[in-house]
Amino acid sequence: MNRYDALYRLYDEFDADTLREYQELADVFPAIGSRVALDQWKEVRDELDRRKTAIRDAFPVGETFAAIAANASREEAFTALDLLGKYDRAVNVLVLDVDETLRSAGRTDNEIPRETLSLLTKLHEDGMPLVICTGQTLENVKGFITQGLGNELVHSERFSIVYEAGNGVFTPGHGSETKRLLYDDLDPEVRGMFDEIRSRVLPEAPERVHQYCHLQGNEFTVTLKPNFQTGSDRAVEVIDEALVYLLDLLGDALDGATGEQVRVHYAASDPEIRGILERGPGVPDAEVPDDVRERLERLEVGYYEGDAAELGSYELDKVAGVEAALDVLDIEEPFSLVMGDSKSDLRVMEWAAAEDAGIAAAPNHASEVVLDHVLETDELVFERDGAASMLRMVYALDRLAGLE
Known part of the structure; x- marks a missing residue:
């Protein structure tokens, strides 16, 4: 019997949904506290083992299929099998x-x-x-x-x-x-520029950015975060303003560059940044010299709506x-x-x-x-909040990959 046929039989003939509920109870709510709780947990473990034993006895590789059914839904298991067919590898x-x-x-x-x-x-x-x-x-x-x-x-x-x-x-x-x-390992010139921008970014900020943003405590990257709930209208508004300010500050700190040139460069490389500039101060009509462009291509300006305006290094x-x-x-x-x-x-x-x-x-x-x-x-x-579904899929993938 091939793996697809075996999985069909597994999920058609056995109540995998209930089995997973028992497995989750056993895993997530371990035996703690009173004697009553211990007795209830033992009942869960006994029922879990009984259901797994029925699967173990029904398949030549029953231990593997019992583990898959207890931890992955039908959809997750078949997704895992499709990925195994495509890549012929387990996740490591x-x-x-x-x-x-x-x-x-x-x-x-x-x-x-x-x-x-x-x-x-x-x-x-x-x-x-x-x-x-x-x-x-x-x-x-x-x-x-x-x-x-x-x-x-x-x-x-x-x-x-x-x-x-x-x-x-x-x-x-x-x-x-x-x-x-x-x-x-970065070039000292790049590190020096970041040190300068970090020291200036809040003291020289426009009033609203200074009042309604804080500098995230990274060791290197310069990240302005809102003092409002992430994604709220006020957060979006202040981060949009912070982004424009950060572009202009970079232009001032980078030798031989201007804020207008920096705006043009990042507007061309990121549609979201272009949109912020077009809705705000506009995208200047400026030429970006090759030497300035080369240095800017080492630097990343990140925009995350209502969450952060950030300067980092592509390296x-x-x-x-x-x-x-x-x-x-x-x-x-x-x-x-x-x-x-x-x-x-x-x-x-x-x-x-x-x-x-x-x-x-x-x-x-x-x-x-x-x-x-x-x-x-x-x-x-x-x-x-559904990352667990991908982890269950990986659990099934790795066990299926172990079968001959």
Whole structure:
């Protein structure tokens, strides 16, 4: 019996939905507290084992199929099998954005859902390395990740954090390689310019930007964040103004350049920035000298509606961070699941596609360009707060890949 026929039989003949409910109860709500709770948990475990045993007895590879049915829906299992047919590889590392991917401020009080944490722990215990890839500071992300996943996992030597969108990589347990500050390798002229802009960005800001924005505490990237709820009308308004100010400040700080030239350059390279300028002060009619253009092509100005206006370096992006993390983790032939929602995540997805190094998944509220990429590749789009569905799919994929 081939794998497709076996999966059809598995989900047609057995109540996999109820089996997964028992598995989730056993995983997410372990036995704690009173004797009554312990007895109830034991009843769940006994029923779970009974249902799994029925599957074990029905298939030559029953243990594998029992595990798949207990952890993946019919759709997730068949998606996994389709991916296996396309790539003939199991996923061997997870590369995961945090905000609006693993967690969402919209419906989970900005916490990673318990089911997602449980599945990450389960996959990691099975040997899967985890790379958290975020724009946040190391201190911030390390704190809530350790709280959610536990100190043992974080210090397992199979866990890494790419922080501040690629400025640094933290991989506990790897000696001198534990913390890599990638911006140390940048040209001193570039670093000096960033230091100047960071020192000037708030003191010289227009009144509304100065009053209603704060500077995110990164070690390198200059990021202006709103003092309003992310995505609100007031946040959109002040970040639009902050973007224009940041472009003009860059023009003033970059020797031989002007604010008008900087506006022209980034308007040509990013339609969203062009739209902000067209609705605001306009796109100047200015020529950009080749030497200025060459220097600007090393610098990234990022715009995230109602969330951030940011200046960074193309030499320090999430791709550079992920490559450094994989190097420290000694993963020579990665085939990753890359999950994210923003343009910075898109670069990692495009890198994975170009290098045959993985597949991409995104929430349905991701940036349009991210969704375009995901839909053009493997159509792995999930609901808000639904990252667990992609992890269940990976769980099934890796077990199916282990079958002859």
